[in-house]
Amino acid sequence: MTEWGLERIERIFIDSRVRDSELAKRVCEIFDTTKIEWVLSEPLAELQGDLSVRDFEASKQMLFITEFKGAFFKRCPGARPGLTCCNYFVLNLGSQCNMNCSYCYLQSFINSPVMKLYANIDRALDELKQIGRDLHDLPLRVGTGETTDSLSLDPVTLFSRRLIEFFKDYPKWRLEFKTKSSQVDQFVNVDHVGNVIVSFSVNPNAVIEHEEHGTASLRARLDAAQKCRAKKFEVAFHIDPMIWHPEWRESYRELVRDICERFNPEDVNVISVGALRFQPQQRHMMRERFAAQSWVTGAELFTSRDGKLRYDETLRQEMLKFVVDEFRQDSHDWRVFLCMETPEVWLETMQGMPKSLGNLEQMFDHGVTRKVTAECR
Numbered sequence: 001m002t003e004w005g006l007e008r009i010e011r012i013f014i015d016s017r018v019r020d021s022e023l024a025k026r027v028c029e030i031f032d033t034t035k036i037e038w039v040l041s042e043p044l045a046e047l048q049g050d051l052s053v054r055d056f057e058a059s060k061q062m063l064f065i066t067e068f069k070g071a072f073f074k075r076c077p078g079a080r081p082g083l084t085c086c087n088y089f090v091l092n093l094g095s096q097c098n099m100n101c102s103y104c105y106l107q108s109f110i111n112s113p114v115m116k117l118y119a120n121i122d123r124a125l126d127e128l129k130q131i132g133r134d135l136h137d138l139p140l141r142v143g144t145g146e147t148t149d150s151l152s153l154d155p156v157t158l159f160s161r162r163l164i165e166f167f168k169d170y171p172k173w174r175l176e177f178k179t180k181s182s183q184v185d186q187f188v189n190v191d192h193v194g195n196v197i198v199s200f201s202v203n204p205n206a207v208i209e210h211e212e213h214g215t216a217s218l219r220a221r222l223d224a225a226q227k228c229r230a231k232k233f234e235v236a237f238h239i240d241p242m243i244w245h246p247e248w249r250e251s252y253r254e255l256v257r258d259i260c261e262r263f264n265p266e267d268v269n270v271i272s273v274g275a276l277r278f279q280p281q282q283r284h285m286m287r288e289r290f291a292a293q294s295w296v297t298g299a300e301l302f303t304s305r306d307g308k309l310r311y312d313e314t315l316r317q318e319m320l321k322f323v324v325d326e327f328r329q330d331s332h333d334w335r336v337f338l339c340m341e342t343p344e345v346w347l348e349t350m351q352g353m354p355k356s357l358g359n360l361e362q363m364f365d366h367g368v369t370r371k372v373t374a375e376c377r
């Protein structure tokens with residue numbers, strides 16, 4: 001399977017109000033004019049709401065360049081009572097994704113029939129500036145990969161370049177891109193001050209082939225990570241979501257080996273590990289879209305404390321511990337943590353909670369979270 005490119009975008013709507021934005025101009029340069037339509041309001045508005053399977057599929061091939069009117073900067077949705085979380089904040093510069101993972105949480109979230117990219121990034125940066133007035137010196141982590149992939153459409157938006165430039169003035173903050181693509185060439189030559197983390201969600205090739213349609217191969221993602229590392233960007237990996245399949249041990253052992261062969265622990269900022277989880281309301285859509293060829297749709301799953309469907313706790317612990325132990329066999333210096341897990345699973349898998357695991361203390365300093373949350377209200 002190859003990574004899906006821009007040729008899959010079939011229709012592009014541009015909101016006439018943003019016609020002078022850098023993004024609109026770039027889109028007009030890159031795409032064939034026959035694909036572009038100028039609009040004065042939300043296109044296909046009659047389809048808004050609960051999308052049918054067909055409309056959801058179609059939304060991945062239709063782009064709407066517009067402005068975002070709400071708050072760009074938000075707390076990570078994982079920050080909830082009952083879950084152990086890591087002081088993460090999100091900046092949403094678009095919604096929907098041009099790739100197509102069977103478990104994608106956007107299936108329970110997207111209610112627009114078009115993929116959106118926001119042209120008013122200047123206002124997003126103003127919001128960050130506002131926050132920076134009081135919190136310039138706090139170790140804030142800001143990610144852009146919540147409602148869309150951070151980099152798969154970045155060759156069009158070039159948002160990465162604007163953000164890296166902006167974060168040069170905030171050396172204590174960390175900017176985190178999160179991707180399943182290999183699209184890094186557009187920013188690797190931009191000067192930075194060492195506070196940009198390019199994080200790659202990775203899975204064994206077998207899982208990529210089965211479940212992560214249109215994403216980059218594992219090899220392409222690791223190649224991209226090495227390019228970033230060569231330019232002194234921090235690199236992180238998310239082995240998330242781990243997906244059970246008959247050969248899961250062999251697959252994940254090989255994945256850990258690939259990472260350990262190409263990188264040293266000091267090259268990698270963190271490695272987060274998480275097991276499959278998703279909202280029950282997206283199961284119907286997942287079954288309709290992927291049932292025959294998916295390891296996810298037929299899995300036996302249980303509702304956990306946060307309402308999401310997950311493997312039972314024993315299997316989760318076994319899978320997560322397997323990966324953690326594989327890294328530890330290589331070196332105890334790998335900074336591995338669990339993403340969106342309960343304290344019980346943390347204790348069983350890691351033999352400790354994050355604040356007692358020396359190298360992760362700052363990430364889990366909830367004092368930072370409280371200060372920023374108060375600032376964002």
Ligand code: SF4
Pocket residue numbers: 096097098099100101103104105106147148149180215
């Ligand atoms: S890459 Fe991420 S956002 Fe895109 S479809 Fe896959 S899970 Fe969803």
